[in-house]
Amino acid sequence: MPTLLELQRSISKAILSRETDEAAHLFVGDGLIPHERLNIYRNTFLAGLTSALRISFPAVHRLVGAEFFDGAAQCFIEAEPPQSANLYLYGAGFADFLARFSPAASLVYLPDVAHLEWAVNCALHASDAAPLAPECYTAIAEADPARLMLAPHPSLTMLRLEYPADAIWRAVLAEDDEALSAINLAAGPCWLLVERDAEGIEVSRLSEAEWRFASALSAGETFATATDRAGTIDMPLLFAGHLAAGRFVGFRIVATQFPSWESPT
Amino acid sequence: MGGGTPLHYLDVIRRDYPISLHGVGLSLGSAEGIDAAHLLRVREVAARVEPGLVSEHLSWSAAGGVYLADLLPLPMTEEALEIVCRHVDQVQSAIGHRILIENPSTYLQFQHSTIPEWQFLTAVAARTGCGILCDVNNVYVSACNHGWDASRYLAGLPANAVGEIHLAGHAVTEHNGCTLRIDDHGSRVDEAVWALYAEALRLFGPVPTLIEWDTNIPTLAVLIEEAARAESALERARGAGHADAA
Numbered sequence: 344m345p346t347l348l349e350l351q352r353s354i355s356k357a358i359l360s361r362e363t364d365e366a367a368h369l370f371v372g373d374g375l376i377p378h379e380r381l382n383i384y385r386n387t388f389l390a391g392l393t394s395a396l397r398i399s400f401p402a403v404h405r406l407v408g409a410e411f412f413d414g415a416a417q418c419f420i421e422a423e424p425p426q427s428a429n430l431y432l433y434g435a436g437f438a439d440f441l442a443r444f445s446p447a448a449s450l451v452y453l454p455d456v457a458h459l460e461w462a463v464n465c466a467l468h469a470s471d472a473a474p475l476a477p478e479c480y481t482a483i484a485e486a487d488p489a490r491l492m493l494a495p496h497p498s499l500t501m502l503r504l505e506y507p508a509d510a511i512w513r514a515v516l517a518e519d520d521e522a523l524s525a526i527n528l529a530a531g532p533c534w535l536l537v538e539r540d541a542e543g544i545e546v547s548r549l550s551e552a553e554w555r556f557a558s559a560l561s562a563g564e565t566f567a568t569a570t571d572r573a574g575t576i577d578m579p580l581l582f583a584g585h586l587a588a589g590r591f592v593g594f595r596i597v598a599t600q601f602p603s604w605e606s607p608t
Numbered sequence: 609m610g611g612g613t614p615l616h617y618l619d620v621i622r623r624d625y626p627i628s629l630h631g632v633g634l635s636l637g638s639a640e641g642i643d644a645a646h647l648l649r650v651r652e653v654a655a656r657v658e659p660g661l662v663s664e665h666l667s668w669s670a671a672g673g674v675y676l677a678d679l680l681p682l683p684m685t686e687e688a689l690e691i692v693c694r695h696v697d698q699v700q701s702a703i704g705h706r707i708l709i710e711n712p713s714t715y716l717q718f719q720h721s722t723i724p725e726w727q728f729l730t731a732v733a734a735r736t737g738c739g740i741l742c743d744v745n746n747v748y749v750s751a752c753n754h755g756w757d758a759s760r761y762l763a764g765l766p767a768n769a770v771g772e773i774h775l776a777g778h779a780v781t782e783h784n785g786c787t788l789r790i791d792d793h794g795s796r797v798d799e800a801v802w803a804l805y806a807e808a809l810r811l812f813g814p815v816p817t818l819i820e821w822d823t824n825i826p827t828l829a830v831l832i833e834e835a836a837r838a839e840s841a842l843e844r845a846r847g848a849g850h851a852d853a854a
Contacts, residue, residue, distance in 0.1 A: 344720045346687065347683065347685070347687050347691060348671075350683060351640075351668060351671035351680075352671055352672055354680065355672055355674060355676060368719075369683075369718055369719060369720075370718050371716070374784075374785075374786040375783055375784070375788070377716075379783050379784070380716040381716070383715045383790065384678055387677075391678065424674045424675070426673055427645065427646065427675055428632075428633025428635070428646045428669065428677075429649065430677065467612055468611075468614070469611060470610060470611040471611030471612065472611075497611075498612070543613075
């Protein structure tokens with residue numbers, strides 16, 4: 344008699360990999376061959392997770408069609424099954440999977456669209472957080488930029504993509520064939536900011552310098568480092584815009600990384 | 609727990625209605641234990657909405673660190689009973705709320721099972737103080753699939769522990785000449801299930817009832833018709849209760 348642990352590992356293996364031999368002898372036949380009974384569970388497993396991916400990647404689904412999507416989803420589910428019951432956050436690796444998935448190789452922009460949709464999905468489900476209150480602005484303005492760090496809103500993602508995935512994403516979801524055919528795939532990389540505000544999800548295109556600044560700040564670099572990354576842009580104006588948009592929810596003044604620079608007084 | 613629009617809607621609904629919190633992901637029957645991060649999320653939601661009822665399934669969904677996204681059947685053994693009871697205790701103390709355990713629909717039975725499912729549920733309720741969510745459609749589906757007696761199943765449950773009833777439609781499928789009923793929540797409640805529901809109400813009294821319909825969703829009018837049919841059966845059960853009292 345198997346222990347519960349052994350039984351669950353056998354069935355899990357059968358569902359994930361179709362290797363039913365180990366599990367099949369555990370249950371009563373009742374007129375059905377064992378692997379048919381396991382298939383009912385395997386089908387529910389695949390259908391449920393495919394539907395979760397379809398909800399998170401609607402533009403990828405439309406771009407490749409239902410049949411292709413289901414096939415790709417099945418390969419992905421078998422390779423990277425979920426590790427958590429929180430299925431809203433299932434599919435973090437789908438974009439990278441598509442980049443390696445040879446049947447999709449001709450759609451060079453597909454992984455970028457998937458990266459964008461994942462950022463949108465994360466923004467939709469991210470925790471709520473109150474933006475920095477205006478009372479903090481003085482302390483921020485007076486802080487040493489080399490010691491000032493900011494905490495980004497949980498919904499914020501910065502993306503640098505090779506293809507104009509934002510234009511493709513908008514055109515596909517709006518079913519706008521004219522906009523889709525006008526897209527120039529060779530236009531060069533695009534620098535995106537994805538966030539959730541009071542109106543919903545926003546996907547904004549930034550200049551490279553603006554992106555480098557916001558990206559460094561949201562990754563936890565100091566204000567001084569973020570400024571260095573960005574080069575010559577109007578930093579105070581840009582930063583005021585981020586604060587007004589509620590993109591930062593906390594700040595701290597850290598001990599300087601270079602103690603020798605600190606004044607002895 | 610996440611935020612944004614879904615949480616906002618939940619808060620708005622909670623302002624006007626009581627909420628029944630129905631879980632599918634706790635995997636109460638996992639030999640490897642309950643995912644602490646998931647239990648924490650459920651606790652946060654429960655603390656936020658202060659639900660009237662909280663329920664989960666008599667099943668498992670996780671093994672080897674993989675979440676299988678389905679309600680998988682347990683062997684009905686003393687070992688499984690002990691594990692489920694330990695996890696029900698863990699959940700009830702984590703969220704500070706009694707939970708109801710729902711019978712699943714199953715498509716296979718284990719050779720080494722020794723306890724009928726209704727006795728297993730009865731034992732979990734007796735040992736942990738949890739209640740039972742009796743899914744009448746699942747009782748019917750499993751009874752048909754495994755040759756159990758559905759009426760005997762219902763009569764075997766402790767009436768005072770049943771705190772909620774579920775109804776749903778199911779699909780009838782053929783596999784090499786063998787009929788199997790699949791719980792798909794995709795059609796009207798079967799007539800045989802309505803008859804079993806009437807039986808359940810006679811046994812358990814007018815227990816809060818939910819109709820599950822989440823695939824092939826019909827027009828609102830059809831849903832309202834189904835709900836009205838359940839409501840009139842509940843109304844009759846309430847009348848019968850008064851008659852008994854008199």
